[in-house]
Amino acid sequence: MTTVVWFRRDLRTTDNPNLTAAAARGEVVACYVLDPAQVAAEGPTSTGWLAANLRALNASLDGRLCVRVGAPQEVIPALAAEVGAAVVQAASECEAPAALRDSVVRDALARRGVAWREVGSPYAVTPGKVTTRDGSGFKVFSAFAKSWQAHGWPDPAPSPASLSLIPVASDASAWRKLDKAITMCPIALPPAGEEAARQLWQKFARKRLDDYAVMRDRPDSSGTTWLSPYLRLGVIHPRTLLADLVGHSGAGVDRFIVELAWREFYADVAWRNPSSLEADLNPLPITYDEPGEQFTAWCEGRTGYPLVDAGQRQLLATGWMHNRVRMISASFLTKDLHVWWKHGADFFARHLLDSDAASNVHGWQWVAGTGTDAAPYFRIFNPVAQAERFDPDGDYVRKWVPELTHLRGGTVHRPWEAADGYSRGYPQRIVDHETERLEALARYQASKAPAAPPSLA
Numbered sequence: 001m002t003t004v005v006w007f008r009r010d011l012r013t014t015d016n017p018n019l020t021a022a023a024a025r026g027e028v029v030a031c032y033v034l035d036p037a038q039v040a041a042e043g044p045t046s047t048g049w050l051a052a053n054l055r056a057l058n059a060s061l062d063g064r065l066c067v068r069v070g071a072p073q074e075v076i077p078a079l080a081a082e083v084g085a086a087v088v089q090a091a092s093e094c095e096a097p098a099a100l101r102d103s104v105v106r107d108a109l110a111r112r113g114v115a116w117r118e119v120g121s122p123y124a125v126t127p128g129k130v131t132t133r134d135g136s137g138f139k140v141f142s143a144f145a146k147s148w149q150a151h152g153w154p155d156p157a158p159s160p161a162s163l164s165l166i167p168v169a170s171d172a173s174a175w176r177k178l179d180k181a182i183t184m185c186p187i188a189l190p191p192a193g194e195e196a197a198r199q200l201w202q203k204f205a206r207k208r209l210d211d212y213a214v215m216r217d218r219p220d221s222s223g224t225t226w227l228s229p230y231l232r233l234g235v236i237h238p239r240t241l242l243a244d245l246v247g248h249s250g251a252g253v254d255r256f257i258v259e260l261a262w263r264e265f266y267a268d269v270a271w272r273n274p275s276s277l278e279a280d281l282n283p284l285p286i287t288y289d290e291p292g293e294q295f296t297a298w299c300e301g302r303t304g305y306p307l308v309d310a311g312q313r314q315l316l317a318t319g320w321m322h323n324r325v326r327m328i329s330a331s332f333l334t335k336d337l338h339v340w341w342k343h344g345a346d347f348f349a350r351h352l353l354d355s356d357a358a359s360n361v362h363g364w365q366w367v368a369g370t371g372t373d374a375a376p377y378f379r380i381f382n383p384v385a386q387a388e389r390f391d392p393d394g395d396y397v398r399k400w401v402p403e404l405t406h407l408r409g410g411t412v413h414r415p416w417e418a419a420d421g422y423s424r425g426y427p428q429r430i431v432d433h434e435t436e437r438l439e440a441l442a443r444y445q446a447s448k449a450p451a452a453p454p455s456l457a
């Protein structure tokens with residue numbers, strides 16, 4: 001029996017239950033669908049990273065990854081007919097737009113008598129499976145995390161006993177388009193593929209895991225895994241990481257598992273509340289400002305607040321930003337510039353290598369105070385105090401903001417207090433944090449005020 005294995009967010013051959021199950025049934029056609037609509041929506045950074053990982057997957061599959069260009073609902077049924085497949089199999093997609101697309105593909109296949117199967121998902125526990133006693137979803141992270149751990153997850157999938165891959169030609173233009181996407185990528189891409197992800201993880205586990213609980217908050221150190229871009233495309237699976245941690249203990253291990261749980265929590269929340277990917281889960285009737293020149297300054301790292309600017313410039317230069325700095329930068333946009341978080345989330349999505357709808361949107365809503373289990377609205381990050389706490393010697397700022405390299409140690413966080421703070425062209429602050437903090441609180445209070453009685457006039 002021939003099975004078409006449609007790769008999406010599982011670009012790996014190791015610990016891939018989808019591939020293993022298909023190989024056990026017979027011959028396999030491995031394919032990826034390059035959807036022009038998706039490419040246009042995601043932008044050049046994501047597409048370059050995708051392309052590099054498809055190249056790596058193709059190498060792992062001995063050059064037998066068939067890449068077709070077009071809309072999946074047309075490409076997949078046509079490919080199944082071409083190779084005489086009885087089954088098309090894929091790992092479940094949990095975000096609403098992808099799940100909807102899959103239901104269209106499934107119906108198109110059914111009309112041709114081809115079965116559709118889903119095996120595995122990008123998560124240790126598929127969204128929807130961790131529930132409260134009454135069967136509903138968790139709204140509070142700590143309760144979810146406890147229940148998620150108690151639920152548990154399967155062991156990594158074994159490698160296929162034998163894998164018989166049928167060579168099927170890719171579209172003539174497919175690899176050309178992908179190679180162009182790599183060349184046109186606006187950033188230098190990190191090493192792609194499952195071997196690179198594994199090496200990154202093993203090095204982290206050997207050298208950094210023990211200190212993770214403390215160092216994960218320090219943007220001036222390499223205290224985190226940098227695995228999010230690989231997790232995003234399923235180049236490595238969280239189940240693989242969790243399995244490697246069995247038998248290890250300590251604050252670092254515990255904290256790392258908690259962070260993986262955040263990813264699963266947000267996927268679960270997004271799965272249960274699909275509209276939360278586009279709008280506030282718990283809206284606050286706050287008045288926001290339209291994005292204008294200050295928003296552009298934020299995007300480009302020219303706010304005059306060194307840590308915010310360093311983070312934005314790290315994002316533009318590498319496609320990644322440290323988690324602590326993401327929170328501070330998001331707080332600055334929503335509470336100091338009073339811009340709705342969605343504008344920031346869309347900007348992040350276009351520039352992040354790890355751009356993941358659920359984690360991005362709910363990370364933003366957490367900061368904005370409108371998500372599930374969010375920080376209260378009146379928690380407003382002070383970008384200077386945070387910088388002095390988490391980048392005490394200023395190394396992170398100096399790395400990304402060349403106009404400030406002449407300022408020593410922590411003085412880099414307050415160029416306005418240094419005689420030569422602006423001598424190399426660093427911009428003045430675009431707003432005064434204290435003034436805008438009070439403004440944000442005033443808007444929050446106003447949003448809670450009872451509506452004015454209707455005028456009698």
Ligand SMILES: Cc1cc2nc3c(=O)[nH]c(=O)nc-3n(C[C@H](O)[C@H](O)[C@H](O)COP(=O)(O)OP(=O)(O)OC[C@H]3O[C@@H](n4cnc5c(N)ncnc54)[C@H](O)[C@@H]3O)c2cc1C
Nearest residue numbers: 224225226227228259262263323354355356359360363364
């Ligand atoms: C405003 C904002 C936007 C974000 N957007 C994204 C996004 O688009 N994609 C994304 O993967 N993460 C996002 N995050 C979460 C977090 O910043 C990144 O997952 C983390 O910085 C990735 O670096 P790392 O792999 O070195 O993390 P590590 O510290 O090594 O953590 C390991 C893994 O745990 C998961 N994780 C860690 N922290 C979080 C978290 N707070 N929320 C969800 N998962 C987490 C990630 O999968 C990460 O790779 C966002 C956070 C904020 C505040």
